[in-house]
Amino acid sequence: MRTAFITGATSGIGREFARYFAGAGYALIITGRRVDRLKEIKYSCDVPVKCIAADLADEKDVKRLLSKLGDVKIDVFINNAGLGTCGAFSKTDADKELHMIHVNDIAMHLLFKEVLKRMDSRGRGYILNVASSAGLLPGGPYMAAYYASKAYVVSLTRAVACELKESRCKVKVSALCPGPVDTEFNENADVEFALKGISAAKCVRAAIDGMRRGRTIIIPEPRIRAAVLFGRLLPQSLITSITGMQQKKKRGNNSE
Numbered sequence: 001m002r003t004a005f006i007t008g009a010t011s012g013i014g015r016e017f018a019r020y021f022a023g024a025g026y027a028l029i030i031t032g033r034r035v036d037r038l039k040e041i042k043y044s045c046d047v048p049v050k051c052i053a054a055d056l057a058d059e060k061d062v063k064r065l066l067s068k069l070g071d072v073k074i075d076v077f078i079n080n081a082g083l084g085t086c087g088a089f090s091k092t093d094a095d096k097e098l099h100m101i102h103v104n105d106i107a108m109h110l111l112f113k114e115v116l117k118r119m120d121s122r123g124r125g126y127i128l129n130v131a132s133s134a135g136l137l138p139g140g141p142y143m144a145a146y147y148a149s150k151a152y153v154v155s156l157t158r159a160v161a162c163e164l165k166e167s168r169c170k171v172k173v174s175a176l177c178p179g180p181v182d183t184e185f186n187e188n189a190d191v192e193f194a195l196k197g198i199s200a201a202k203c204v205r206a207a208i209d210g211m212r213r214g215r216t217i218i219i220p221e222p223r224i225r226a227a228v229l230f231g232r233l234l235p236q237s238l239i240t241s242i243t244g245m246q247q248k249k250k251r252g253n254n255s256e
């Protein structure tokens with residue numbers, strides 16, 4: 001039986017990926033902070049599910065998670081855990097931003113590297129790093145640290161994908177770059193998206209299609225793909241200014 005490893009599996013995109021792969025007959029390894037939600041997923045699936053509670057903002061917990069994987073052969077890794085924060089950089093809480101960077105970048109990096117090593121030794125596997133369309137833009141005023149954290153995910157994934165292709169390794173890696181998705185991210189980041197979000201289920205369907213097509217960068221929505229393509233024709237300073245105007249439309253505790 002093939003195995004899918006999913007971080008941030010307790011809600012939103014991560015939970016939808018768990019449902020998809022369970023339905024496709026994969027055994028699951030799922031992780032998140034909320035044990036009750038992990039158990040809910042486990043008991044709702046007809047496949048073997050291993051639950052590992054972990055706080056990915058804690059580097060020691062990330063390493064503990066990796067040790068608990070043991071020698072399980074992972075076929076698909078959905079590197080999904082992430083969070084955001086909103087507000088003017090001079091006013092946002094530094095501890096919350098560092099917490100976000102530890103999850104979005106440091107944990108993502110460590111897990112990506114270790115699982116890739118395992119897959120490389122077997123000569124096969126697929127890794128999807130969940131980034132954001134924010135990572136494709138030059139900057140995001142009023143969500144500056146979040147945009148920067150997701151740019152790191154996109155840049156790292158692109159570079160590693162190139163390395164694997166040049167070495168003729170059969171392991172594939174991609175970055176999922178959605179626009180707004182209707183999940184708990186909005187509440188946790190203290191924002192309300194100015195644009196209508198897509199469902200997590202629709203996002204996952206598009207991600208699976210992009211994975212099958214071998215795309216390195218997967219953008220689920222046509223309107224976001226069009227915006228990214230159009231943005232390449234404009235000066236970066238103008239794109240950043242337009243992005244800032246959109247961010248100001250978001251309402252939240254930190255957005256004033």
